[in-house]
Amino acid sequence: MQTKVIITIDTEVRSRNRDLPDPFDRDVLGRLQGNNYGACWIADLIKNHGFTGVFFLDVHGCAKYGENRYRELCERLLNGGHSVQLHTHPDQMYDPQRRHMHEYSLAEQKAIIREGMVLLKDWTGKVPLAHRAGRYGANEDTLKALETNGIYLDSSFFYGRADCKLPFGNSNDPFKAHGVWEVPVTVAAEPITKLGFRFPFWTRLLWKRYQKLDVNCMDAKQLCRSVMEVYGKVPYLITFLHSFSFVQRRPTGFVTDDAAIEAFQSLLRLLAEKNIPVTTLDKIAGELVGNP
Template identity: 25%
Template sequence: MTRAIISFDTELSAGLYQRGADARANFESSILGRCRDGDYGVHFQMDMLERFDLTGVYFVDPMPALVYGPEIIDAIVAPIVRRGHEVQLHIHTEWLAFARFNPVGRLTGRNIGDFPLAAQKKLVALARDILVGAGAPRPTAFRAGNFGANDDTLRALAALGFRHDSSFNGAYQGRGCDITLDAGNLGMRDHQGICEVPVSGLMDRASRFRPAQLCAMSEEEMRDALDHSAASGAIQFSAFSHSFELLSRDRQVPNRLAITRMEALCRAVADDARVTSGGFATLPAPPARPRRIQVAAPKPLRTLRRIVEQGVGYLAHEVRYLRDLIYVTVNSSRWGKIAGGVLLAVA
């Protein structure tokens, strides 16, 4: 059986903090997914998962506790644990730039992979302790913010007793993800003393990997990627989203396209007899000689259908964001004013 791991990077926004958002406003936007039409964050996601009798994995980032205090992490963790979904560890090291206490002195960086091994151990250990202090079971799996991990990250995790990492995303290779694995192999395998569970996906062009993310894949692509994993005998199919991903980019309205995609993914997992739902806590270990799981080949018409769907969805759900972008374009240059005027006329 293939284990379908539907995970959510559950995080407050450092960008909102920089723009002056207090703890409550950041929590409501980033965690509750609150907009004028209601809440579309973690509670909405759990409601949908439970409607299909599925279990989700929430990779919770405890680093904002260094800025807002630990109570805000308690508020994130408690309902997830209470409803029986899995809490694992996530880290966005961007928060160190604003922290009242920096456990690694003056070191800062966008990704945990930007830090030396000893500092990575300190950061992971601190984040783990904050998460456990918030009421989560001791985490056994980790995902780096921005997928920005390297081999030292895996060494740090192994030294601290973690069993799984899910920071390897082929779409981020060369863009922060510096784990030295073959992006053409989606199979679980041991690396640097820990079991790496790559983000699943498929090739949408001959040389471009498309990750199994709600905002990145069409329903068709997600179903095809799931089917490919199950048909290939993969131990896992790993799809991911964010706690705020069911909102429009400006977070003012729900993104109906993303919501429809999540529902379709849940239904596909629930209806496939080859697939089970769950997290990392009971994930089988890879065999001593793990099987290579080749990435599914591209299908040009499928890619074209998704591009069209994304374009229509963008116009339907991101008009306000588009108008803001046009405003910047109009005021940036003479040619921008001309182009922007044309865009405004049709937007």
């Protein structure tokens, strides 16, 4: 089976940094010590390897951080050949006490998605074709709300994640539910950790959990190994990072996450060296749902 890789970047302000003077500057643009390590830098890294990425943009921060900044970011990403799709963190614009989509009614979710689509259409000139719920916090009503609004691709399902309330079994394969194609966040088995001790890698045959292919969750070696283990077994392989993946907040201040940068660069080199095809969700829409 030929596997196509989809590089996804959740582009957002993280909740614990909303106390900063300019969290958009830090978490979305990744500005640190005169350099940029955020969405635009990530976009350039991807493009320099001949690939395109899918930037899931949390539109609901625009009321706090300025709509023009989101518009400019969209233009920058689109000019680089990348895809911008809908990401929903409803607590940013709606109820701060309800952080996940599954905490909202079907009617509320329909409105949240509809309003997000209007914003993205205004900024990009395009209707979004795909969605991911913030913190993977979707439920079946989320899929129903997407279908009602004409979005037929979702990538919120994360097997084993407590925040994710989609009641489906362990599968990295795409599947259809409530009229929407779900392209799961790809997971790989990894050893469990007990009392601070991480068991050797081979022990995942006996005791394991599932982890997404995330530059902040796996080092370079494990990430590349996990990609190759899944490669050839599924039609689409989803890799993951955030716009803020390369900037760490510590008690003494912010620093670059050099291990995450190395993991991402190693992943891009692996894909290039092995000529693994990289695509975007809007490009596979025709394959799955018949929409261009």
